[in-house]
Amino acid sequence: MHSLELLLDPTSDEAVRDEWSVLSAAGLPSQGDHAGTSNAPHVTLVARPGLDPAADPRLLPLSAALPLPAELGGLLLFGAPPRGLVLVRPVVVTGELLDLHARVHESLGGAGDVPHTTPGRWTPHVTLASRLTPDQVARAVDALADADAPSTRPVLLSQLRRWDPSTGTVVPLGPAPEGAGVSDVAGR
Template sequence: MHSLELLLDPASDGAVRDEWRVLSAAGLPSQGDHVGTSNAPHVTLVARPDLDPAADPRLLPLSEALPMPAELGGLLLLGSPPRGLVLVRPVVVTGELLDLHARVHESLGGAGDVPHTTPGRWTPHVTLASRLTPDQVARALDALSEAGVPSTRPVVLSRLRRWDPGARTIVPLGPVAADAEADERDGAGR
């Protein structure tokens, strides 16, 4: 699926990656197990079979709403067996976040969104682990608790990007200053 995603600022990104490491250290599946350059803690705004790159210029101005403070809530499970359970940190929904989500969808138009990304049904979250069994969920909760992971966590949503799985490319969509800083920090681009 193609997606449009909100990335976290460096401190928030690091805090979520610490939670990934706790799960990995406990011998559990974790998003940290994915070593691809596109793997980063994020909140999916839109997921659909195709996102036309021609929409990028319309999306870029929407990044002016960033950075945006947010809060990750307590642990939540999505999915169902047999595919596996997904352990996430939901994003506490605010009017500002819902407005950004609605403006993104208005800008894109069209249909075909994955249901949990459509306006009115959107479930904003940051994924910690996928394809967990019920036993692994219990172990994950224990590991995170023992590591002192807080039940809620303030974060900053700082950048917008588009993921194109066909081309396996990340397209930064702003804010422009944050993209330049990220490229410099990551060694000149993705």
């Protein structure tokens, strides 16, 4: 699936990666097991079979809302056995975050979104681990508790990016680093 994602600021990113490492050290599945350079803690705004790069100039100004303060909540599970469970930290929803999400969808138009990313059904979260068994979930919760992982955590949602799995590329959509032009941010 193609997606638009919000990345975390470096401090928040490191804190989530620390939780990934705790899970890996406990011999459990972890998002940290994915070695791809595009793998980073993120919040998915939109996921659909395709995203037209021609929409990038319309999306770029929306990044002016960033950085956006947020809070990661306690552990939450998605899915059901036997396919596997997904361990996440939900993002506490704010009016500002919902507004950004709605404006992104309005800017894109079209249809075909994965249901849990559509306005009114969106469940913002940061994934810690996928394809867990119920036993592994219990072990993951224990490992994170033993590591004194906080139950909630303030974070900053700092950048917007587009993931294109067909080309394996990440396109930054802002906000622009100081001194960079629009074409630098959009990767053109």
